[in-house]
Amino acid sequence: MQDDATQADHLQRFIFDSAAVRGEWIQLRQTWQTVKAQRDYPPAVASVLGELLAAAALLAETVKLDGRLVLQCRSEGPVSLLMVECTSDHTLRGLANWQDDIADDADLQTMLAGGTLVLTIEQNGVKQPYQGVVSIDENSVAGALETYFARSEQLHTRIWLHTDQQTAGGLMLQQLPEQDPNKIDEDWRRLNHLAATLTRDELLQLDAVTLLHRLFHEETVRLLSTTMLEFACTCSRQRVADTIKLLGKAEADDILQENGYVELACEFCNTHYQFDEVDVAGLFSDPMTIQSDSKTLH
Numbered sequence: 159m160q161d162d163a164t165q166a167d168h169l170q171r172f173i174f175d176s177a178a179v180r181g182e183w184i185q186l187r188q189t190w191q192t193v194k195a196q197r198d199y200p201p202a203v204a205s206v207l208g209e210l211l212a213a214a215a216l217l218a219e220t221v222k223l224d225g226r227l228v229l230q231c232r233s234e235g236p237v238s239l240l241m242v243e244c245t246s247d248h249t250l251r252g253l254a255n256w257q258d259d260i261a262d263d264a265d266l267q268t269m270l271a272g273g274t275l276v277l278t279i280e281q282n283g284v285k286q287p288y289q290g291v292v293s294i295d296e297n298s299v300a301g302a303l304e305t306y307f308a309r310s311e312q313l314h315t316r317i318w319l320h321t322d323q324q325t326a327g328g329l330m331l332q333q334l335p336e337q338d339p340n341k342i343d344e345d346w347r348r349l350n351h352l353a354a355t356l357t358r359d360e361l362l363q364l365d366a367v368t369l370l371h372r373l374f375h376e377e378t379v380r381l382l383s384t385t386m387l388e389f390a391c392t393c394s395r396q397r398v399a400d401t402i403k404l405l406g407k408a409e410a411d412d413i414l415q416e417n418g419y420v421e422l423a424c425e426f427c428n429t430h431y432q433f434d435e436v437d438v439a440g441l442f443s444d445p446m447t448i449q450s451d452s453k454t455l456h
């Protein structure tokens with residue numbers, strides 16, 4: 159058995175010897191702390207953000223990802239946007255936008271009233287991303303995702319997600335294709351019955367080996383690969399430059415006149431990118447002109 163610290167920010171895949179079911183367990187600590195520290199999130203919003211972060215990593219592991227997987231909730235409610243991203247480099251980032259005061263015990267239906275959860279998978283080299291949408295009719299992120307899997311993938315999937323100040327944790331069980339429909343139903347019922355005792359504290363505090371033994375000690379569980387995850391942002395000065403170009407020269411010049419520079423901050427990692435007059439002029443000049451200018455300087 160490993161102690162908690164060595165398992166922090168790990169995803170553990172596992173299978174059962176006697177059932178066509180696969181599983182994944184995740185605990186995020188450092189990554190979760192970093193995402194949460196970017197803004198002063200109300201506790202109820204932070205809680206959903208953490209669950210979504212753990213969920214994105216669980217889902218990314220179920221597809222052969224070479225690119226990025228994004229989970230996005232949009233709503234007319236007080237939380238207008240929740241977005242998390244997991245890349246095939248096993249990095250995570252996420253943010254939430256909200257208005258007004260949000261009660262500590264606000265539920266998902268209130269925060270994301272009339273909202274939808276969109277799953278996007280962008281594979282490198284594939285033009286059209288995969289997109290799946292489910293309306294948030296359940297009162298939990300896990301419930302919404304289970305509905306999504308039942309409708310679009312036709313795969314029985316159970317997901318448990320919990321967060322506290324230190325940890326975002328998740329557990330997932332998913333059916334694998336099996337020839338015998340009676341056996342698969344029976345296996346699924348048995349494993350779900352065993353996992354139904356899972357508590358929030360167990361998910362957030364126990365390491366994978368201890369938890370799986372506690373839930374499934376009557377089964378033979380085989381641990382497969384472990385994935386380490388970390389926070390990383392994919393923003394760059396070049397991407398911000400592209401955003402300023404989209405803004406247009408007139409708008410950029412206005413900001414320059416007012417502030418002396420154009421500054422944009424990345425909403426995911428709070429990195430501030432500053433462009434002065436010379437930088438902005440460079441963005442809007444013809445590359446050929448820059449070349450001939452630099453020649454005359456030499």
Ligand SMILES: [Zn+2]
Pocket residue numbers: 391392393394424425426427428429
């Ligand atoms: Zn960033």
